[in-house]
Amino acid sequence: MTNVLASAAVLHPPGKPLVDRAIVVGGGLGGLSVALQLRKIGIDAQVYERNAFLSGGEGTLISLFPNGCKALNEASPDILTKLRSLGIANNPANLVFPDGTKFGEWKLSTLMEEKYGLPVIAILWKNVLKALDEALPEECKHFNYECCGITQEDDGAVAHFKKDGETISVKAPLVIGADGIRSTVRRALFGNIPPRDNGRTMWRAVIDMNLCSSQGLESGAYASVFDGRTLFIINGVQDKLYWAFSLEDDCCEGSTKIRSKTGEEAKERILAYFEKSSLATAIIQATEPELILERRVLDLPVLSSWFQGNTVLLGDAVHAVTPSLGQGANLAFEDGMQLAKLLASSSDLRTALEEYQALQMPRAKEISKRSNPKNQNDDSFYDWLYNPKML
Known part of the structure; x- marks a missing residue:
């Protein structure tokens, strides 16, 4: 791996x-949360977002599990409060037949705060984004900056952006790529690695x-397979x-590989695919076509290198x-917390980035492997995953 960091022998x-x-490329949940973590320890984190405003997660709800709550609480207890x-904590998670009849439950869902000291919170994605946005000063957020490359220098890294038809280059001692599954920063460091x-x-979708x-x-929560x-x-969040x-x-x-051309077409297809589920049918029928989001399920195998030079x-x-x-x-929130801790405690930058990779890579690999929907995960795995003491 090529590294152009200043000598690691210089004690901090x-x-x-x-x-x-630090420059943070990407104004999503991961980018905003790491900026908050860094600013807490005295690093002037500047966020550069390609869009004209913060967006993402429309029509989406997420669950903040105890490991994610731990990271957010480290950044700001006020944010977690x-x-x-804005959400619902420790909700029951019901296992149901396709018609909605309950046959079981995931009991851990209601016991997480008692067991791990922190809750699981069901919340609209947009509300998490808004809370993180409001916790950061306006002057650290820059919009309409589309990253188009990264170059390394001996004393830092330069992020190159397209803005208003021009190329703008910004240098900092550290550049953080938090620009998602199709990351431009990743491509600049390691070439094209497609999802x-x-x-x-x-x-x-999210409906009334x-x-x-x-x-x-x-x-x-209700789940059926x-x-x-x-x-x-x-159900029931706001x-x-x-x-x-x-x-x-x-x-x-x-046939699912064929993308729907309109919301109306998507709605018709889902109704046909899920006609054996009266619960699904009722919900789809109640959903306006323009609210339906259709996506292929993608992932990115955990990279073997997480940083190069002064970019991570x-x-x-x-x-x-x-x-x-x-x-x-939740894993992105963890990353930001651990990176900030190491930037505050390690002897030099290269050591901090190496320790960050060594700490988070095995965890990310295990979570990625266990995220296969066909896996049957036992209680010991959830103890390892959710217990804040493991972080």
């Missing part, structure tokens, strides 16, 4: 972070919960119902996982 004075400034007020298709298509009141769904199909529903339904290609002769990756840019365990954002 205690009590000060290893760098005074706020997120808890991996998991042979499934997922449809999801009263549109499905006839189904008798109480506040909580049958015939290569999965149903996942969370009077909304979130649903995510997926289907394996092999169960429909690969985190979150989906280095280890995108499938949504089965709901760990994508």
Whole structure:
């Protein structure tokens, strides 16, 4: 691996972070959270986002598990308190038949705070993004900056951006690539490493919960798996119902690989694919076509190198996982917390980046492996995953 870091032999004075400034490429959950972690320890983190405003996660709900809550609490206890007020904590998770009849439950869902000291919070993605945004000063956020490359120098790295038809180059002692599964920063460091298709298509939406009141769904999560199909529903977060339904290609002769041209077409297809589930049918019928998001399920095998020179990756840019365990954002929050801790405590930058990679890579690999929806994970795995003492 090529490294152009300044000599690792130079000892760093205690009590000060290893760098005074960092460029964060990407204004998603991972980018904003690492910026918050870095600014907490005295690093001037500047976030560069390609869009005109912070966006992403529309039509999506996420679960903040105890490991993610631990990281956010480290960044700011006030943020965790706020997120808890905007979501629902420790909700029951019900296992149901395709018609919605309950036959079991995942008991750990209601016991997490008692067991691990921190809750699981179901919350709309946009509310997490907004809370992180509001916790950062406006002057550290820069919009319409589309990263187009990274170059390394002896005393830092330069991020190159396209903005208003011009190329703008910004240098800092550290550049952090938090720009998602199709990361430009990753490509600049390691070449083209495309995401991996998991042979499934997922449809999801957020609708008003009263549109499905006839189904008798109480506040909580509902999951059903049958015939290569999965149903996942969370009801009651700010009077909304979130649903995510997926289907394996092999169960429909690969027709799921064909992308719907319109929301109306997507709705018709899902109704046909899930006609054996009266619960799914009722929810789909209650959903306006324009609210339906259709995506292939992708992941990114965990990279063997997480940094080069003065540039490091985190979150989906280095280890995108499938949504089965709901760990994508939580793992990104972990990355930001651990990176900040090491930048505040290590003797030099190269050591900090090596320790960050050594600490998070095995964890990301295990979570990626366990995120296969066909896996049956036992309690010992969840203890390892959620217990804040493991971080």
